[in-house]
Amino acid sequence: MNENLKEHWETIYKTRQPNEVSWTEEVPAVSLEFIHKFKIPKTASIIDIGGGDSKLVDFLLAEGFTNVSVLDISEAAIQRAKTRLGADADKVKWIVTDILDFKPIEKYNLWHDRAAFHFQTDPDKIQKYLDIVKTAVSGMVIVGTFSLDGPKKCSGLEIKQYDEDGMKEKFKKADFQNVECKREDHITPAGAIQNFVFCSFLKN
Numbered sequence: 001m002n003e004n005l006k007e008h009w010e011t012i013y014k015t016r017q018p019n020e021v022s023w024t025e026e027v028p029a030v031s032l033e034f035i036h037k038f039k040i041p042k043t044a045s046i047i048d049i050g051g052g053d054s055k056l057v058d059f060l061l062a063e064g065f066t067n068v069s070v071l072d073i074s075e076a077a078i079q080r081a082k083t084r085l086g087a088d089a090d091k092v093k094w095i096v097t098d099i100l101d102f103k104p105i106e107k108y109n110l111w112h113d114r115a116a117f118h119f120q121t122d123p124d125k126i127q128k129y130l131d132i133v134k135t136a137v138s139g140m141v142i143v144g145t146f147s148l149d150g151p152k153k154c155s156g157l158e159i160k161q162y163d164e165d166g167m168k169e170k171f172k173k174a175d176f177q178n179v180e181c182k183r184e185d186h187i188t189p190a191g192a193i194q195n196f197v198f199c200s201f202l203k204n
Helices: 003-015 029-038 056-062 075-091 123-136 164-173
Strands: 046-049 068-072 092-096 108-114 137-146 176-187 193-203
Touching: 003 075, 029 056, 029 108, 029 137, 029 176, 029 193, 046 056, 056 068, 056 075, 068 075, 075 092, 108 123, 123 137, 123 164, 137 164, 137 176, 164 176, 164 193
Parallel strands: 046 068, 046 108, 068 092, 108 137
Antiparallel strands: 137 193, 176 193
16 A cells, blocks of 8 residues: 555545535535436445545435445545444445555445546556456446546645546446546535546446
8 A cells, every 4th residue: 555645645534624625525416316327226236436534425325225335545534434424334334445455355336436536647557446447346337537627636646637538448448338428517615616527337
């Protein structure tokens, strides 16, 4: 694991509240919209990559999904999510690891990633991420990244921007066919606008 990267994220989650970081969204509307379109059963295995203390897991549990995993590099982020969920935290599988070190022990029907993939800027690391997705997923993938009109950095770290074609090209190589892409203007807690591109894919 990249210890400097882990330390970076641990510090952020230990020192900043949700209203002090740009990625916070009270309702993960686009993610839920894409998930609902797949019409997956409530028993489907779902993993949220870089989920941190995102509220997506809250909404999935509230809708009755019973096999949800959340992966994040930051122990502090996951602890915050556990505290927020209270007793419901026991219904979730929590995985603390860098995504590039992830060794899945089950197949996922749905892989969700909002703003983790775009931190992979090195071609070898992008390929490693895609190899993990290819191994881990038996069904669907939803990925959201900063678009070409979005920020070039997040939390002081370089990111890789994507447009719809760029995203399709990457996941086609991992044996996924594109279902849909759409843009979203995310309004940060500070009131700034960040343009995202979200794409969904189906395993060939």
